[in-house]
Amino acid sequence: MAWADLRDFLHRLEKDRDLTHVRVPVDPHLEVSEIVTRVVREGGPALVFDRPVGSGMPLAMNVFGTDRRMALALGVERLDDIGDRIAGLLRPELPVGFGGVRDALGKVSQLASIPPRRVRTAPCQDVVLKGPDVDLFRLPGVQAWPGDGGAFLNLGLTHTKHPETGARNLGMYRLQRHDARTVGMHWQIHKDSNAHHAVAERRGERLPVAIAFGCDPAVTYSASAPLPAEIDEYLFAGFLRRERVELVDCLTVPLQVPANAQVVLEGWLQPGERRPEGPFGDHTGFYTPIEPFPALQVDVMTMQRDPVFQSIVVGRPPQEDGPMGKATERIFLPLIRMTVPEIVDYDLPVEGVFHNCAIVSIQKSFPKHAQKVMNAIWGAGLLSLSKLIVVVDADCDVHDYSEVAWRALGNVDYSHDLLTTVGPVDHLDHASYEQFFGGKVGIDATRKLPTEGYHRAGGWPEEIVMDAAVRDRVTNRWREYFPR
Numbered sequence: 001m002a003w004a005d006l007r008d009f010l011h012r013l014e015k016d017r018d019l020t021h022v023r024v025p026v027d028p029h030l031e032v033s034e035i036v037t038r039v040v041r042e043g044g045p046a047l048v049f050d051r052p053v054g055s056g057m058p059l060a061m062n063v064f065g066t067d068r069r070m071a072l073a074l075g076v077e078r079l080d081d082i083g084d085r086i087a088g089l090l091r092p093e094l095p096v097g098f099g100g101v102r103d104a105l106g107k108v109s110q111l112a113s114i115p116p117r118r119v120r121t122a123p124c125q126d127v128v129l130k131g132p133d134v135d136l137f138r139l140p141g142v143q144a145w146p147g148d149g150g151a152f153l154n155l156g157l158t159h160t161k162h163p164e165t166g167a168r169n170l171g172m173y174r175l176q177r178h179d180a181r182t183v184g185m186h187w188q189i190h191k192d193s194n195a196h197h198a199v200a201e202r203r204g205e206r207l208p209v210a211i212a213f214g215c216d217p218a219v220t221y222s223a224s225a226p227l228p229a230e231i232d233e234y235l236f237a238g239f240l241r242r243e244r245v246e247l248v249d250c251l252t253v254p255l256q257v258p259a260n261a262q263v264v265l266e267g268w269l270q271p272g273e274r275r276p277e278g279p280f281g282d283h284t285g286f287y288t289p290i291e292p293f294p295a296l297q298v299d300v301m302t303m304q305r306d307p308v309f310q311s312i313v314v315g316r317p318p319q320e321d322g323p324m325g326k327a328t329e330r331i332f333l334p335l336i337r338m339t340v341p342e343i344v345d346y347d348l349p350v351e352g353v354f355h356n357c358a359i360v361s362i363q364k365s366f367p368k369h370a371q372k373v374m375n376a377i378w379g380a381g382l383l384s385l386s387k388l389i390v391v392v393d394a395d396c397d398v399h400d401y402s403e404v405a406w407r408a409l410g411n412v413d414y415s416h417d418l419l420t421t422v423g424p425v426d427h428l429d430h431a432s433y434e435q436f437f438g439g440k441v442g443i444d445a446t447r448k449l450p451t452e453g454y455h456r457a458g459g460w461p462e463e464i465v466m467d468a469a470v471r472d473r474v475t476n477r478w479r480e481y482f483p484r
């Protein structure tokens, strides 16, 4: 069962006592951020700030801030359930090989076949503000960190379409409020909207853009998911929701937005126009410097009659984007296995902000198999940005960092087991000496085979494991040894 809209989901959280209203006035300049950061760290509830200072609109934060809420947002008990559903859909005809993730996702969208439905009227257009009446200061934009370049309207869903193919894209990019009518589009180099904009500029055309805030949770999540450019986020959202997403035509741009969005901005990007964007304290835990980025002049702002604005604080992990990224990690596992079937499981530690470290377990069956997997990951979508890949054997629990560390630190001869290379790194990476590319390393922490040059007498040593019958006996007799 899908959530009808954001409000429907917030009501459920309230019923579960997993949402708290903050009823006193709170300043979206830093104060909201400090509160949210503390609540996220405690694994606390979603928050609705009823009275953000300077705006009449309530502000929902930390909506996805725990794995439980993230799963509930996508209508499942465990995030792995979605991966299982994907694997189930794909099982009859496994697309494997080079186009793996793209083909598999295409197949899932096609098999699930829950395309969006177009509606004529929509609550998100109940209130219409045009031209000089547009006022982005009515939205409770959050300045999260002292060094930020201003307030940001983050967690907005940016809609564009390819100027030549007409393929739409839905993405989640950071949005700086430059002034009452202008919003900065932080379109990183590897993102789909950036590609649309590049095509429009090459053709000397302006690019229509619509940004929706406060959509139903599956749609919001889909905007954040690193789907291949060919995959329609709304088909994917339909698959997640098991119900069609209702879209309505925008008023002034040839795009559609979710009918139940809380707030929508519409406008056209002029070719060649850039404005300094940032600084911004990002999920790396560092400020990203000012860079020139496109800036959207908003022609029309539409909204529901009593909208609630949803946003997010990012910064040094852990933050709310952690559970969102974990959802992606779990949902994409069966898709990654389409391309690299020997992968058993993987883990992207939140401290590694999803690009800095990937831990992968594999069913090793030939010499240098770990190196093959490293190279495959460095060639797979946005996972290709991974800087460190740790490969362990199938029997290692990749989510148990203690076990991973034991193997990664102990099972390595650094003259043989390191693979170093150079490749693209995340736009936000601050450590690479050049922006956009840098060095990467893979650690082969698997058991080594004689066929890959490990010629020690007796082969790889046997790990210490207790006899299973003894383990069971001790478990069963525990109360006898230690009566209360």
Ligand SMILES: [Mn+2]
Pocket: 169, 170, 171, 192, 227, 228, 229, 231, 233
């Ligand atoms: Mn996309």
